[in-house]
Amino acid sequence: MKKLSPVLAVVVLAVLALSFSACGSSSGDEGSKGGTLKVSFAGFPDYLDPQISYTAEGWSAMYNTYIPLLTYAHAEGTEGSEVIPGLAEDLPEKSNGGKTYELTLVDGLKYSDGTPVRASDYKATVERLFEMESPASPFFSDIVGAEDFLEGKADGIAGIETDDKTGRITIDLNNPRGSFESELAMPFTAPVPADTPAKPQTASPPPATGPYEIVESRPGRGWSYERNPQWEKNNADLLPDLPGGHVDRIEATVVSNQSTQVNDVEQGKTNWMFDPLPADRVAAVKQKYEGKQLRVVPSISTYFFFLNTARPPFDDLKVRQAVNHAIDPAAIERIYAGEITGSQQVLPPGMPGYEKFELYPFDMKKAEERIAEANPSDREITVWTNSLSPNDEASEYYEGVLRDLGFDVTLKVINPDNYFSLIGNTSTPDLDTGWLNWFEDYPHPNDFFQPLLSGESIASTFNTNIAQFDDPEINAKIAELSEQELTPEVEGEYAELDREVMEQAPWAPFGSRSLTLFVSSDVDFDEVIWNPTFSGDLTSFQFK
């Protein structure tokens, strides 16, 4: 028998090894497998329920558990903003002048509990979203019959037709919607079983379709994932473009002190901290770990103080303009330890349609003049903020600014777990002004205007238009632009809209923040993907 030469044997073994490793594995899954990834969050997500969660924490937590029909590429930078098929076979076919979207659900998919994923689940999911008065309602209210369903005039949403046999899903819109494909890729309409109760399921999250399922939820304290048993058995082969993840278990814990989060990562007790570095640790941690365990990542975000335009004194334009003039960008820069880039507009740098302008340069004298002109009778103001540093300090600075302008100010510092639910409830008393930020959901300027500044988005709960800004002309322009595909001309119109909104000053924006990715030394740092929308991609974490 002829012996194999050593060189040939090595080549054959390498080819065999590569062939085996490719079997049953999705793209991007090369590398080490196994282990338990420990991650920390400063606050518990608003909800562990895809239909109603609208915070960075919630989206990051559910990116790899609940897969929408379309999703975002598991990649960094602009590639990470690319919409790709999720549970759908392909991107939607558009017809009827951009008012009809047709998709086909991949055949044979199963939830983590073993029940099959049906096209009708999609319709039930969108209906669940409306039943729960989700903050995402404005994105989908253009679906034919959605308003009737919301008002209780119809049993179901007429504009969504599904066929469980073929997996066909047809969505009819009242008007064309330029950003609808991007909105379909947000987690809000990720299918869950049709019988999922229309109540928040944070304590017992619905079964998953993605590579991980949430197996334990301890609201306020943490949650854990394990591999979805149906992923390897079933879904992975059907969804070859989605990564399957490396680690077997993920344990997320709430560690409210960000300095403790840093220490835990340094000591290897935690493998990744979701939150940015606390301001006082930035310089030292950067010096020690940048390029090895730390990466500074720009974010497409706007940080601002909302001004409730529905209540005095901020129902007066002059008062709102005064506040904008009174905020000193140099002070904000120091409070955020140099991690914020000053900006006084709605759209952040990096977002299509962004064109820099500065309507309200820092000028305390002008601010005082505006206040003198307005002479507001109501000078009692409540400033709301969450307790995360340095947001709380920025709000304390803001409180001082308002005091300097002659207001009697009360500062309310709220636990980050409840902050957005509280200020998103219009019945919360004394909701005058406060700290807020907004990160892009998808790379389309409509994401910053429709939910945050359109009068149609004002809702009694889960309100995202916290400033309760309701200007008919602006509303009409937001609606008109939302119907159009994003062309350079439309981008120009968004830039104009940005200026028109800031002339009304419903916010006092102060900048865009850089974020940080900081992992422990045993994590393969180079392989970690920072998605611009979902931050750290849990499927990309692997141990060295």
Place this chain on the structure above:
Amino acid sequence: MEGRSPWYFAYRRLRSNRVAITALALFAAIVVFVLAAPLWADWVAETGPNETHTVEKIEVGGETREVVEVDGTPIGPVWLGAGGKFFLGADGRLGRDEMVRLMYGGRTTLLIGIGSALISVGLAVLLALLAGYHRGWVDTVISRALDLLWAFPVLLLAIALGSSLAVGGLDLGPISISGGSLWVPILVISLVYTTYIARPLRGEVLALREREFVEAAIAGGAGPLRVMFGELLPNLWSKIIVFFPLAAAFNMLLESALSFVGAGVQPPNSSWGTMISAGFQLLYTAPLLTILPGAMITLTALSLNLLGDALRDALDPKSKVELEAHTGSFEPEGEVL
């Protein structure tokens, strides 16, 4: 031979106790320090406790320095280098004067500690007199209510009450307190701590109720109010005086713990608890911001505890063992710390 009152002997015993005198002197010094806050703020630091100086510069020994660097690092102690301004440096990225905040924060902490001690001791005495004098169903209702409060871990109960009241305030008939008011932590601490004083006092009243002088007063036609406040209360004074400094010390610690977790004094107002909380975020770059208010709390609580012990020894030396058993309920201090 001229008769001497028990108070005279107590005073003499207290005066001869060096530890007590030292503790009293230390506490008095702390009180003077915090009362001098407006003087220091107006005449030396020339700034208020909540005034921010984020982008300002100061002259320190002929050198111009930023109060807060662009990377957010606050200036450290400059002692008298800037004429007393920023004597202990800035409190963080907002650039507030740490010395001024420490002094004003001490006023807040002492006010809450002593104010809530007054309320909780007053309430406890009233409940103890009612329960101990009337006995029967009055005693049952009061005792079970105190048991109910006792059943909750003191810190958790205080955090729960403090957190909810800090957001919504208190609107109870004619009483309206805003969430940021100092009355919120004062009332919360008073409420949760009353039971720890009322229970031992009730036992004392029950024992006194059986004594001959009480029976004599009742036989002589004295009504309940007269017996409670004319006969029983004077016999409780020595214990009340002992309880008071201990309660004040415990309440200050509780205030600090509540403020540390955001359920006590609300920003921008400072207390030693809020200062520890704020400083904790800068523990690695500016540890003094945590150490200083922490040291102040330690010294204040220590002086009050020593004073309480000395008062107990002076007023009723025979009851040392008995009172130690009662004040075993002060154990939650360990929990708070």
